[in-house]
Amino acid sequence: NAGVMQNPRHLVRRRGQEARLRCSPMKGHSHVYWYRQLPEEGLKFMVYLQKENIIDESGMPKERFSAEFPKEGPSILRIQQVVRGDSAAYFCASSPSGQGKLINSGANVLTFGAGSRLTVL
Amino acid sequence: QKEVEQNSGPLSVPEGAIASLNCTYSDRVSQSFFWYRQYSGKSPELIMSIYSNGDKEDGRFTAQLNKASQYVSLLIRDSQPSDSATYLCASPFIYNQGGKLIFGQGTELSVKP
Numbered sequence: 001n002a003g004v005m006q007n008p009r010h011l012v013r014r015r016g017q018e019a020r021l022r023c024s025p026m027k028g029h030s031h032v033y034w035y036r037q038l039p040e041e042g043l044k045f046m047v048y049l050q051k052e053n054i055i056d057e058s059g060m061p062k063e064r065f066s067a068e069f070p071k072e073g074p075s076i077l078r079i080q081q082v083v084r085g086d087s088a089a090y091f092c093a094s095s096p097s098g099q100g101k102l103i104n105s106g107a108n109v110l111t112f113g114a115g116s117r118l119t120v121l
Numbered sequence: 122q123k124e125v126e127q128n129s130g131p132l133s134v135p136e137g138a139i140a141s142l143n144c145t146y147s148d149r150v151s152q153s154f155f156w157y158r159q160y161s162g163k164s165p166e167l168i169m170s171i172y173s174n175g176d177k178e179d180g181r182f183t184a185q186l187n188k189a190s191q192y193v194s195l196l197i198r199d200s201q202p203s204d205s206a207t208y209l210c211a212s213p214f215i216y217n218q219g220g221k222l223i224f225g226q227g228t229e230l231s232v233k234p
Contacts, residue, residue, distance in 0.1 A: 031220055033220045042209060042224040042226045043165065043209065043211075044224070045214070045221050045222065048220060048221055056221060091164055091165070110167070110222065112166075113164060114163070114164050115163075115164050
């Protein structure tokens with residue numbers, strides 16, 4: 001049973017280019033979360049998606065960033081016109097449905113992928 | 122706004138000692154807490170969860186939750202060099218939505234042989 005798959009693992013872009021990061025959730029998981037970890041900082045929530053729906057994008061920068069989780073295929077985090085400050089590790093995590101019950105039992109509701117490390121030159 | 126605070130460290134302990142990692146939070150409604158371990162360059166890995174006041178033990182790890190004082194801690198007994206990592210404390214933004222977590226800054230632990 002494959003875990004959360006992210007690609008690319010490492011991505012180098014020049015300022016002004018676009019970055020696309022992909023995430024395939026664990027089999028049976030229908031919820032996807034994107035987190036960003038800037039150097040020397042903790043993980044910050046960006047966006048929460050279900051198939052074809054953005055549920056919560058309150059952590060996403062208002063400009064240049066977008067996310068989708070189409071009916072078919074992986075979730076994609078897209079960063080347009082990248083700047084050096086976008087250099088970070090971007091982690092995708094997935095969870096099964098019914099997380100409300102799971103969380104109150106202390107169960108592991110999130111499974112993280114290995115991350116995509118974006119470097120902007 | 123809900124906050125989760127940790128001392129960034131680094132915390133250095135000798136091999137075999139007890140490592141104590143602490144986390145405080147600002148929201149009295151918080152129900153569940155998670156401790157993740159993150160090795161350098163790797164993804165976070167859940168090692169403990171706790172949602173009731175008191176202690177929860179799992180092998181060498183003990184999580185302690187004190188809701189009245191709004192702190193949660195992680196004790197690692199018989200610390201090993203392989204425990205050297207950054208430990209992240211996390212709690213859901215909303216108590217019944219488990220995937221949207223607020224993380225502390227993380228505490229770097231170094232276990233010296």
